[in-house]
Every structure is written in C-alpha cells, then in structure tokens.
Amino acid sequence: MQFNANTKMAEVIHVNYLLLPILNRFDIQLGFGDKTISEICAEQKINVDFFLEIINSFHDYNYFPQDRLQSFPLDLIIEYILKSHYYYINIKVPLIETTIITLSTSSDKLQNKYVQLIVKFFQEYKEELINHITDEEIRVYPYMLSVDKALRSGNIGKELVEKVKKNPIRIIESEHTNIEDKLFDLKNIIIKYLPPATNYSLSNTLLIELFRLEQDLNDHARIEDKVLVPKVEMLENQILQKL
Amino acid sequence: MNLKKTIICVKSPIIYRGIAYCIHSIQPGIELEHYNNIDKLLKDDNHEDKLFILDINLLPDPAFYFLERMFVNFQDLTLIALSERFLSDKLAVYFRGSILITDSEEIVKNKLKNIIDTGKEINRTNRKNSAISEREQEVLRLVAFGFTNKQISDQLYISTHTVITHRKNISSKLGIKTIAGLTVYAIINGIISPDEML
Incomplete structure (x- = not known):
C-alpha cells in the first residue's frame, strides 16, 4: 500500500515501524493521536509531498518516483540527507558498537577471540563511514548548493564555472568510496562463518541492527545516486548553457 | 600447539635440511628427526606435541585410502603435506596444511608458523567443510x-x-x-x- 496525505500518522507506524527513524528526521515525534499526515506536516511546516515520497519509497522498494523526487528543491533533499547522517553516526553506530561490546563481554575466552575480530572490523567500518560522510558534508554538498545558488541568483562566478568544467559531480561521485560492501560482508560473516555465540539473543539483536542500518543506507545511497547526482548534473548543464 | 618435536618424512636429505632450516629459524632448538620412509611414521604412535611433515610421494597408491586407514588409528596426528603441486581436495582433508617444493623460504616459514600457532583448534572436519579449495x-x-x-x-x-x-x-x-x-x-x-x- 501507499500512504497518502489523509493516512493517519499512527497507521503509518502500525504498517511499517521501520519508518520511525525516518519520521524523526522530519522532527516528528510520537503521540500522534488521530492526526493525519497532512495535519502533522502542516503543524511542523513540513513539505507534505516530499515527506510522502520519502516514506513511500522507503516503505516499498519498488516505488521510486525518480523524476518527482528530483523536482524537489535541492536544499530540501540535502537537509533530509544530513539528518540521516546524524542518525547513522550519533544513534545507529553507537548502538551497534555497544551491542558488539556486550557480546564480547558475555562471551567465553575462545568465542571472544572471534568477537574481537568483529570489534576490529566494525571499528574500521565506522571510520570509513565517518570519512565518507565528512567528505560529503565538507566537499560534495557545499559544491552542490553553490551550483544551485548561482543558478537561482544568476550570479555565476568564474571559479564555479571552472569547477563545473573540470570536476563535475560525476567525477566527484566516482571518487567516492563504497560503504555498502563492507557492511554486507560483516552480516554474512556473522550469519555464515562466526562460531555461534553463547548469548544467541544478543547475536540476533546485532544482526537485526546491521540489517536495519543496511536497509537505511541502501535507501540513502539510492536517493544520492538517482536523485541528487542527476539533479546536480542537470543544474551543471544549465550553467554551461548560460555561458 | 606446544610443539616439542618435528618429524620430517622425506627421502631426499637435501630437502630434509631445507625444511629443518625453516623450522629452526621460527622455533630455534626444536628437536628434529628425519624418517626416510613411511614405515617409521606408521610405527611412531606417540603424536603429542609433534608435527609430522610428509612427502606425499612416499605414500603408497591409492594415497587417500592409505591416509584414511592411517587416521582411523592415528586421530591426533598433525600432518603437513610436502608436494610438487597443490593437493586435490580429496587428499587435502587429511593435512593441516601443505608445503610446495616451489614455495619460497618466506612462504614455507609463514605456513609452518601458522600451523604451529593455531595448533589443533582447527580439526580435519573443518577443512573438509571448507567452502573453498x-x-x-x-x-x-x-x-x-x-x-x-x-x-x-x-x-x-x-x-x-x-x-x-x-x-x-x-x-x-x-x-x-x-x-x-x-x-x-x-x-x-x-x-x-x-x-x-x-
């Protein structure tokens, strides 16, 4: 099913609780009562169309209105992505870290030898994820926003034109590291190869958290690759045509 | 493993010297013995803390049949193969590892060190189940x-x-x-x- 403006917000969560962190990214808190999506969005001054496309595409992987998503303002999309970054780094990663450490302290000596490999692996992954995100926030998004701003103000600087010509978004993106493969490997190692932990419910918790993070990151990557990058490419072309 | 002795079962005295050199450079002073035929290996029934390196050319045909029977009696044997080529999967399950005649000194040392360090934690069944060749x-x-x-x-x-x-x-x-x-x-x-x- 697809959610629409008249769907009650409580129903959204009943249908798919994995959307909870997505709602938080729009500063929507629990305690909805019987309010509909459009009512809550109006209260919180949220672009309801954008909100609907984001939750619907996360909820149903086959629903992905690429053109429509690209039609939203760039700063709106980037703001959503920045909130997702905050969630990964400040909430999700620490939660997974704590789970792995608890798993380690509740393991016997032999098992812990293997859990330590996971500790180290995830530590490395965390560093990569932080580097990836920092690079986007410091280098990539400011560039994207400067392209957008120049077009809207009509004030297209020489320096920006050089960047568009020499280092367009396609090139920037191709230099960008892949953060999905390592997470998938970690999951598969735990599922297939790690000797089973004595505390199996903790292993389950860890795996479930990894699956959730992966799903969120995949959705995130899809918005970047299929919405953000093509949109900025389009803006870059508009700049080049104006010369 | 707490390695006390290494038995090198190979015909050629030169190859024996070469492997002995590698073992001594990772575990100086360890006791070594040279068997130049398989019969001596079969008579040796004390395998504790010992590493056996076996030239697979010394095995009678069919090799896997012989090894299978040997392991029925000697379940605690830590065996390393010495061979000219990669072992077939059928043979590999009986060995903790294998050294190729063409391996460089560094590789031989690394392989031996790895086996000595990990000891018997990984048993034959694990290797048998290994997903890769x-x-x-x-x-x-x-x-x-x-x-x-x-x-x-x-x-x-x-x-x-x-x-x-x-x-x-x-x-x-x-x-x-x-x-x-x-x-x-x-x-x-x-x-x-x-x-x-x-």
Whole structure:
C-alpha cells in the first residue's frame, strides 16, 4: 500500500515501524493521536509531498518516483540527507558498537577471540563511514548548493564555472568510496562463518541492527545516486548553457 | 600447539635440511628427526606435541585410502603435506596444511608458523567443510596479507589473470567481497593466524 496525505500518522507506524527513524528526521515525534499526515506536516511546516515520497519509497522498494523526487528543491533533499547522517553516526553506530561490546563481554575466552575480530572490523567500518560522510558534508554538498545558488541568483562566478568544467559531480561521485560492501560482508560473516555465540539473543539483536542500518543506507545511497547526482548534473548543464 | 618435536618424512636429505632450516629459524632448538620412509611414521604412535611433515610421494597408491586407514588409528596426528603441486581436495582433508617444493623460504616459514600457532583448534572436519579449495585458500592467505594481484601471481607461479579468477571465485563462494571481510574469514577458518597480521 501507499500512504497518502489523509493516512493517519499512527497507521503509518502500525504498517511499517521501520519508518520511525525516518519520521524523526522530519522532527516528528510520537503521540500522534488521530492526526493525519497532512495535519502533522502542516503543524511542523513540513513539505507534505516530499515527506510522502520519502516514506513511500522507503516503505516499498519498488516505488521510486525518480523524476518527482528530483523536482524537489535541492536544499530540501540535502537537509533530509544530513539528518540521516546524524542518525547513522550519533544513534545507529553507537548502538551497534555497544551491542558488539556486550557480546564480547558475555562471551567465553575462545568465542571472544572471534568477537574481537568483529570489534576490529566494525571499528574500521565506522571510520570509513565517518570519512565518507565528512567528505560529503565538507566537499560534495557545499559544491552542490553553490551550483544551485548561482543558478537561482544568476550570479555565476568564474571559479564555479571552472569547477563545473573540470570536476563535475560525476567525477566527484566516482571518487567516492563504497560503504555498502563492507557492511554486507560483516552480516554474512556473522550469519555464515562466526562460531555461534553463547548469548544467541544478543547475536540476533546485532544482526537485526546491521540489517536495519543496511536497509537505511541502501535507501540513502539510492536517493544520492538517482536523485541528487542527476539533479546536480542537470543544474551543471544549465550553467554551461548560460555561458 | 606446544610443539616439542618435528618429524620430517622425506627421502631426499637435501630437502630434509631445507625444511629443518625453516623450522629452526621460527622455533630455534626444536628437536628434529628425519624418517626416510613411511614405515617409521606408521610405527611412531606417540603424536603429542609433534608435527609430522610428509612427502606425499612416499605414500603408497591409492594415497587417500592409505591416509584414511592411517587416521582411523592415528586421530591426533598433525600432518603437513610436502608436494610438487597443490593437493586435490580429496587428499587435502587429511593435512593441516601443505608445503610446495616451489614455495619460497618466506612462504614455507609463514605456513609452518601458522600451523604451529593455531595448533589443533582447527580439526580435519573443518577443512573438509571448507567452502573453498586448497588452491583458493593459498590465494586467500596472500590476499589477507595485503599482497597485490601481481605479487600473488609471482609467489604462486600463476598468471595475474588466474589470480583474478581465483579471487572472483573465492568472493562468490563465500559471499564476501572486501579484503577486510576475507581476512576475518581466513582467521576464523585458521587459514591465517591473527599473529601473522601484526
């Protein structure tokens, strides 16, 4: 099913609780009562169309209105992505870290030898994820926003034109590291190869958290690759045509 | 394992000296003995803290049948194969590892060190169940050490194209793509020891 403006917000969560962190990214808190999506969005001054496309595409992987998503303002999309970054780094990663450490302290000596490999692996992954995100926030998004701003103000600087010509978004993106493969490997190692932990419910918790993070990151990557990058490419072309 | 003695079962005294040299450079002063035929190995029934290195040319035909019968009596035997080529999967299950005649000094030392360090934690059943072949394990070891495809091809005397094919097969069999992930797999399965990674 697809959610629409008249769907009650409580129903959204009943249908798919994995959307909870997505709602938080729009500063929507629990305690909805019987309010509909459009009512809550109006209260919180949220672009309801954008909100609907984001939750619907996360909820149903086959629903992905690429053109429509690209039609939203760039700063709106980037703001959503920045909130997702905050969630990964400040909430999700620490939660997974704590789970792995608890798993380690509740393991016997032999098992812990293997859990330590996971500790180290995830530590490395965390560093990569932080580097990836920092690079986007410091280098990539400011560039994207400067392209957008120049077009809207009509004030297209020489320096920006050089960047568009020499280092367009396609090139920037191709230099960008892949953060999905390592997470998938970690999951598969735990599922297939790690000797089973004595505390199996903790292993389950860890795996479930990894699956959730992966799903969120995949959705995130899809918005970047299929919405953000093509949109900025389009803006870059508009700049080049104006010369 | 708490290695006390190594028995090298090989005809050639020169090869015996070579392996003895490698063992002594990783474990100086360890007791060594040279058996130049298989009968002596069969009579030796005290296997505790001993490592047996066996030239597979000394095995009577069919080798796997002989080994199977030997392991019925000697379940605690830690056996390393010495051979001219990679062992077939059928034979590999009986050995804790294998040394190739063409291996460089460094590789021989690394392999021996790995087996001595990990000892018997990994038993034969594990190797039997290993998802990848002996040859792929060789490639995986070197990948985990961070060698490039070119370096791996030089060390194993195969083309870089073959290295790439092995790597693709390893990744698709295991469902692990990244080097970090492959390294964790290799450690869990005793293909490398964590100490080697330092």
